[in-house]
Amino acid sequence: MKALQDLDIFVRTVDSGSLSATARALDLTPAAASAALKRLEAELGVPLFVRSTRSLRLTQQGERFLTQCRPALEALQQASHELGEGGDTLQGVLRLSAPSDLGRNVLLPWLDEFQQLHPRVDIRLQLSDSIANVYSQPVDAAFRYGEPPDSGLVALPLAAEHRRVLCAAPAYLQAHGAPASPHELAGHACLCFMLNDEVHDRWRFWHGEGPPLTVQVKGVNVSNDGDAVRRWALMGRGIAYKAFFDVAADLAQGRLQPLCTDWTTEATPLYLVMPGRRQLTPLLRSLRDFVAGRTAALAR
Numbered sequence: 001m002k003a004l005q006d007l008d009i010f011v012r013t014v015d016s017g018s019l020s021a022t023a024r025a026l027d028l029t030p031a032a033a034s035a036a037l038k039r040l041e042a043e044l045g046v047p048l049f050v051r052s053t054r055s056l057r058l059t060q061q062g063e064r065f066l067t068q069c070r071p072a073l074e075a076l077q078q079a080s081h082e083l084g085e086g087g088d089t090l091q092g093v094l095r096l097s098a099p100s101d102l103g104r105n106v107l108l109p110w111l112d113e114f115q116q117l118h119p120r121v122d123i124r125l126q127l128s129d130s131i132a133n134v135y136s137q138p139v140d141a142a143f144r145y146g147e148p149p150d151s152g153l154v155a156l157p158l159a160a161e162h163r164r165v166l167c168a169a170p171a172y173l174q175a176h177g178a179p180a181s182p183h184e185l186a187g188h189a190c191l192c193f194m195l196n197d198e199v200h201d202r203w204r205f206w207h208g209e210g211p212p213l214t215v216q217v218k219g220v221n222v223s224n225d226g227d228a229v230r231r232w233a234l235m236g237r238g239i240a241y242k243a244f245f246d247v248a249a250d251l252a253q254g255r256l257q258p259l260c261t262d263w264t265t266e267a268t269p270l271y272l273v274m275p276g277r278r279q280l281t282p283l284l285r286s287l288r289d290f291v292a293g294r295t296a297a298l299a300r
Contacts, residue, residue, distance in 0.1 A: 091120030
């Protein structure tokens with residue numbers, strides 16, 4: 001399995017940024033690790049790294065190779081391990097990206113539970129409300145709300161029927177009253193999310209078979225972090241229009257109250273997104289099935 005080891009050395013060197021650190025981790029001499037990289041470059045016919053006495057960075061060819069090599073290596077390692085262990089143990093590293101609120105308040109306990117079931121799985125989790133570029137960033141997959149705009153991506157549904165919820169804290173409602181319908185939102189303090197300098201202050205609702213109602217709200221507080229918007233809502237600063245999963249626990253425990261429940265809110269389906277099906281390793285497929293089960297239970 002020398003070819004598999006060469007690929008492992010390549011990926012580890014990228015992650016650590018150091019060939020000597022990779023050699024120590026694998027109990028190899030630096031010369032043996034260097035020979036493995038040279039052997040791999042010779043087989044591919046392209047340089048994978050730009051080397052200097054103080055730094056080691058990927059070439060453009062190396063970056064392209066990494067996006068295909070990482071999931072392929074994990075799949076090979078998993079298959080090899082399953083042959084030796086009877087096929088019942090998952091192992092490897094999952095590099096994931098998720099929105100801040102979903103990641104902190106929903107995914108973290110689920111991922112912890114997943115790791116308790118599979119203790120040989122390591123997690124690398126990036127939390128950001130900026131949309132992760134799964135082609136260029138070092139992630140295997142990204143959790144995303146809404147339909148992916150890039151049709152070339154593979155988007156696996158986790159919660160196709162998921163929607164937003166209009167909500168506020170009891171303290172705000174006691175002080176200002178609850179809107180009887182979305183038409184009254186213009187007279188309330190609202191808490192808005194901002195993405196790429198665009199404030200999401202036009203909220204849409206449906207009632208019966210009629211056309212959608214779009215309300216221009218007054219964003220008294222605006223943030224590019226979804227968790228900050230949720231925290232403002234909990235403080236009683238105003239009304240929020242949040243993804244249901246992000247505030248499900250707050251609604252269940254009464255910290256937030258749903259509003260205008262006879263109106264239909266915006267759909268925000270949740271997907272697990274990746275560049276292509278080559279990235280759908282057995283480990284990632286298992287995680288997808290696990291999270292889909294948890295989202296189904298939460299949505300009940």
